[in-house]
Amino acid sequence: MRCARSARSSRPLLAAVGATLLVAAALTGCGPTPRDIGAKNQHGEEPAEVQSETPQVRPAPEAESDSQVAGTEPSHPSIDPPADEVRADGEPTHGVGLRRSDVGLPSGWRGTASGAVRSSHAGQVIEGLEVSVGSGVAIRVEHDDVTVRYNRVSHRSGANGVVVASGVRGAVVEFNEFNGHYRSESGNSGSIGVVTYGAADISRNFFQGGRDGVHVYGANSRVIENWVEDLHQHSGAHNDSIYLGGRSGRSDIVVARNRTIAGNSGGIDLYALYGPLQGVEVVDNLVIGVGKGFGIRGGGQSFDHHPDNRDIKIEGNRFEGRFGWPQVLGEGTNAGVDLTRPGNTFTNNRWVDSTTDLPPRCGVKQDSCE
Numbered sequence: 001m002r003c004a005r006s007a008r009s010s011r012p013l014l015a016a017v018g019a020t021l022l023v024a025a026a027l028t029g030c031g032p033t034p035r036d037i038g039a040k041n042q043h044g045e046e047p048a049e050v051q052s053e054t055p056q057v058r059p060a061p062e063a064e065s066d067s068q069v070a071g072t073e074p075s076h077p078s079i080d081p082p083a084d085e086v087r088a089d090g091e092p093t094h095g096v097g098l099r100r101s102d103v104g105l106p107s108g109w110r111g112t113a114s115g116a117v118r119s120s121h122a123g124q125v126i127e128g129l130e131v132s133v134g135s136g137v138a139i140r141v142e143h144d145d146v147t148v149r150y151n152r153v154s155h156r157s158g159a160n161g162v163v164v165a166s167g168v169r170g171a172v173v174e175f176n177e178f179n180g181h182y183r184s185e186s187g188n189s190g191s192i193g194v195v196t197y198g199a200a201d202i203s204r205n206f207f208q209g210g211r212d213g214v215h216v217y218g219a220n221s222r223v224i225e226n227w228v229e230d231l232h233q234h235s236g237a238h239n240d241s242i243y244l245g246g247r248s249g250r251s252d253i254v255v256a257r258n259r260t261i262a263g264n265s266g267g268i269d270l271y272a273l274y275g276p277l278q279g280v281e282v283v284d285n286l287v288i289g290v291g292k293g294f295g296i297r298g299g300g301q302s303f304d305h306h307p308d309n310r311d312i313k314i315e316g317n318r319f320e321g322r323f324g325w326p327q328v329l330g331e332g333t334n335a336g337v338d339l340t341r342p343g344n345t346f347t348n349n350r351w352v353d354s355t356t357d358l359p360p361r362c363g364v365k366q367d368s369c370e
Contacts, residue, residue: 098225117140141164165196168199278312286317295333
């Protein structure tokens with residue numbers, strides 16, 4: 001559940017998240033046919049310890065292609081917040097209760113036109129800008145305790161929006177709007193709203209038009225109450241709303257109360273590409289299916305999997321719409337959820353308005369672990 005917070009400020013919310021959030025049969029032969037996972041695709045980012053912007057390679061998603069998803073892609077559903085998902089003071093207690101007016105810029109906001117920005121000192125506040133770039137990074141945070149808030153960030157032609165550099169502590173990215181301009185590029189690199197290699201609190205932002213919403217590589221990061229409206233879907237790219245890439249050492253990452261959509265890989269995706277995923281909480285999020293991908297990937301896929309994954313808590317999430325694999329266990333809502341690992345959980349995850357818990361799907365190519 002949520003803690004009280006002052007109006008338009010995420011610091012009380014994020015400081016309380018740690019305390020707030022402490023809270024099946026294997027069917028062989030079903031599920032997606034894997035792509036050639038020996039082939040490598042660029043994922044567009046690097047592990048947390050590396051600060052350069054040169055893309056690295058990653059395996060192609062081990063799930064769906066456009067030709068494999070049957071039927072017409074459904075329209076984006078509109079969900080009214082249930083009464084029990086919004087507190088008496090109007091604050092959401094779940095991603096289902098998040099409203100468009102809760103995120104992004106206030107009505108009537110006007111900003112100052114700007115090109116690319118780099119932080120200049122610790123404690124800096126970067127706000128009130130209309131940042132527009134067509135390459136590289138729109139706003140780069142290189143100092144501790146920098147706050148990026150109340151900006152409209154247009155990251156065109158594959159550029160990234162905000163990048164928090166490796167080693168940075170105390171970054172805050174809140175109440176911004178990111179527009180990837182529904183890019184024409186089909187490659188699997190760049191075009192991400194927020195990328196953090198350091199420790200960052202990312203909250204109440206609005207994302208549209210990019211390849212991905214948020215990438216997290218840095219430990220001790222929080223992704224709280226963000227809204228991903230849509231993604232640039234392309235069969236040659238890896239699309240997800242929130243992506244965790246793993247790292248050396250413990251992660252300690254919270255992903256909570258976000259409203260996301262599933263890309264052609266998934267909605268909230270855990271891939272242990274650069275090290276194990278340890279101490280990750282994926283709780284109380286809404287994931288909307290638009291006919292592609294899985295809802296949540298839990299880190300246990302046969303590629304991008306680390307034997308030291310542990311303490312991954314996937315709890316209280318809700319699903320709406322249709323995912324790319326409705327015929328498999330869990331109806332495509334989840335995959336790679338390996339409950340054999342110490343501390344991993346998958347509880348109270350349901351379709352919106354359902355009272356029945358969904359079963360965990362350990363594999364990606366099949367229901368059982370791979």
